[in-house]
Amino acid sequence: MMRSRSVGRFGACLLLVAGGCRESVTSNPSETLLEPYALALPAHFPPFPHPVPSQAKADLGRLLFHDFRLSVDDARSCGICHEGKKGYTDGFVVAVGALGDAHTRNTLSLLNLAWRGPLTWVDPSLEDPVEQMQVPLFGRHPVEMGTDPSTLPDKLAGIDVYPPAFAAAWPDDPSPITMTHVEDALAAYELLIVAGNTPYDRYLLGEHEAMSADQKAGMELFYSERTGCGGCHGGLFFDRPATADGTPTSDRPEYLNTGLYNIDGAGGLPPNETGLHALTGDQEDMGRFRVPSLRGVAETGPWGHDGSYGALADIVDDYARGGRLLVGGPWPGDGRDSPWKDPRITGFSLSATEHAQLVAFLEALTDVEANARPFLQTPFCAEELDSGHLDCIPVEP
Ligand code: HEC
Ligand code: HEC
Numbered sequence: 440m441m442r443s444r445s446v447g448r449f450g451a452c453l454l455l456v457a458g459g460c461r462e463s464v465t466s467n468p469s470e471t472l473l474e475p476y477a478l479a480l481p482a483h484f485p486p487f488p489h490p491v492p493s494q495a496k497a498d499l500g501r502l503l504f505h506d507f508r509l510s511v512d513d514a515r516s517c518g519i520c521h522e523g524k525k526g527y528t529d530g531f532v533v534a535v536g537a538l539g540d541a542h543t544r545n546t547l548s549l550l551n552l553a554w555r556g557p558l559t560w561v562d563p564s565l566e567d568p569v570e571q572m573q574v575p576l577f578g579r580h581p582v583e584m585g586t587d588p589s590t591l592p593d594k595l596a597g598i599d600v601y602p603p604a605f606a607a608a609w610p611d612d613p614s615p616i617t618m619t620h621v622e623d624a625l626a627a628y629e630l631l632i633v634a635g636n637t638p639y640d641r642y643l644l645g646e647h648e649a650m651s652a653d654q655k656a657g658m659e660l661f662y663s664e665r666t667g668c669g670g671c672h673g674g675l676f677f678d679r680p681a682t683a684d685g686t687p688t689s690d691r692p693e694y695l696n697t698g699l700y701n702i703d704g705a706g707g708l709p710p711n712e713t714g715l716h717a718l719t720g721d722q723e724d725m726g727r728f729r730v731p732s733l734r735g736v737a738e739t740g741p742w743g744h745d746g747s748y749g750a751l752a753d754i755v756d757d758y759a760r761g762g763r764l765l766v767g768g769p770w771p772g773d774g775r776d777s778p779w780k781d782p783r784i785t786g787f788s789l790s791a792t793e794h795a796q797l798v799a800f801l802e803a804l805t806d807v808e809a810n811a812r813p814f815l816q817t818p819f820c821a822e823e824l825d826s827g828h829l830d831c832i833p834v835e836p
Contacts, residue, residue, distance in 0.1 A: 472498070472607045481635030483643055484675065489553055492627035495607035497814075500628025502604060503621055505817035507834075508594065509576075510537045511585030516817075517575065517625065520583070521549050523815045526735035526805075527632060532746035540581030543712040545746035550735045550806075553630045554676055556692055560728045560744050561715050563694065568626040576622075592616045600832055634735065634809035639800075650803050656793070657800025661685075665787050666758070666797065671695065677733035677804070695781045696726035698762025698774035699743060706777040709770050712745055725779045737802040751798050759794075761786030 472495035478487060492500070503509060505518035515537040521527040527549035529535075534542035544560050557563045558571045565571055575583040595601040596616050608624060609615035639658070641649035650658070662669040662684045671693065673681020681687045694715045700708045708714065708726045715724040728744040742748040757763040761784055762775030774780065789797065809815055820831040 481640060484635050487553060489630050496624050496627045497631055499604040499608045500624035501818055503625050504628050505819055509584060509586055512537045515584050518817055520546050524810055526550060526738035528739045532741050536581045536583040537585045538582045542581055544744055548735055548739050549629055549632050550634050551676055552632055561718060569622045572622060572625060588618045634806035636808045637806045638803040653796045653799040654803040657796035660793055660797045661800050667783055671730050672733050678730050692729050694727040694729050696779045698777050698780035698784050700726060700770055701772035701774045701777040702770050706779040734804050737805050751801050755794055755797050759787055759789055
């Protein structure tokens with residue numbers, strides 16, 4: 440396995456000459472660490488829309504993102520809810536916070552976050568990653584990490600790996616371990632989660648055999664008038680309004696109701712999660728959620744804003760039906776007849792072969808190479824010892 444620069448540096452130091460690493464980095468920050476992070480953008484991606492951080496800041500962000508000790512019970516990190524191998528989600532129906540609180544929504548993927556625009560399932564005005572992270576760090580309803588901003592800097596100062604890492608990122612600051620810097624480094628790291636080497640991308644770049652025949656047939660269906668998928672999941676990130684062939688018509692995402700619920704025949708949603716409606720109070724916003732990116736979608740299950748889908752095939756079935764029918768259970772109703780459903784969801788028919796091909800196309804959107812990239816994995820040993828990856832930082836008690 441490739442050695443990551445950060446882990447090689449800090450990890451090897453800690454393992455071989457515990458304590459010695461800190462001094463050498465603080466007193467003589469390496470030039471390499473101050474250089475911009477070597478961002479390898481896929482050739483067909485748009486330019487990176489944020490400043491590229493230094494290697495040192497990116498490395499620090501990686502540590503913080505994966506460190507359980509940022510949370511109130513030393514058991515939740517950003518990375519435990521946004522895990523690389525699960526397409527930067529957590530595999531849960533809805534997220535579960537440090538104190539066992541359940542979130543009302545399914546964890547969103549962070550893949551290619553840099554190009555997302557407005558963040559979260561519901562808030563069109565929330566664009567700043569630092570503003571967004573106030574919720575998982577400090578939110579009370581639910582508690583996600585329960586981080587205490589008044590004690591975290593001191594706590595980090597007492598953990599061997601952090602003083603040299605903060606000093607390398609802010610070499611001119613005599614006391615760089617601050618909450619502002621924690622947030623700055625976290626944002627820098629999450630924006631570097633770039634993944635554009637899927638079979639679909641390789642196909643786009645001219646490698647015609649990168650997708651199987653079924654995946655290619657599924658792609659034709661995805662971008663057809665019949666299914667209309669590409670009209671909502673358009674553009675390179677599958678999250679912009681577009682013409683049927685996927686050519687974007689706007690750089691803003693849409694917030695839509697796809698007919699998942701129709702409680703009492705009035706288009707109602709489960710009252711704890713009504714989407715954009717909860718922000719605006721407007722009835723017509725009932726059940727509207729941001730169109731999610733489909734990159735990595737085969738790994739981000741369960742799916743839907745509330746994690747109520749266990750299989751991609753079921754999602755395709757319900758689009759074909761023109762809305763979801765729920766019989767029995769707490770929220771019965773026929774989403775096909777919801778007054779708030781987007782008019783483009785009208786249903787269509789697919790043969791069993793075509794159905795499988797459409798799902799096969801969704802499976803061509805996974806970047807296996809990114810999943811193995813050390814920079815996108817936790818640098819701490821706790822999880823990695825099992826996988827035989829020993830070039831990692833032991834977590835101190
Ligand atoms: C308990 C699980 C959990 C933890 C811990 C957590 N997140 Fe999240 N994250 C979520 C959920 C759930 C959503 C969807 C939130 C919503 O729609 O309001 C989300 C959404 C996001 C988004 C928006 C993605 C998008 O496509 O709009 C970003 C960015 C993000 N999280 C970053 C972080 C960072 C940084 C941390 C650590 C400080 C973190 N998260 C910790 C569960 C978690
Ligand atoms: C009218 C716009 C629209 C059309 C057409 C559309 N989608 Fe969606 N799609 C959405 C929205 C909005 C969501 C989020 C719905 C929710 O969870 O409430 C979504 C969610 C999904 C999800 C779940 C993603 C996740 O991470 O949870 C998948 C998979 C998906 N769509 C695939 C497709 C496919 C395949 C088609 C064509 C058959 C299609 N979509 C057509 C708007 C659309």
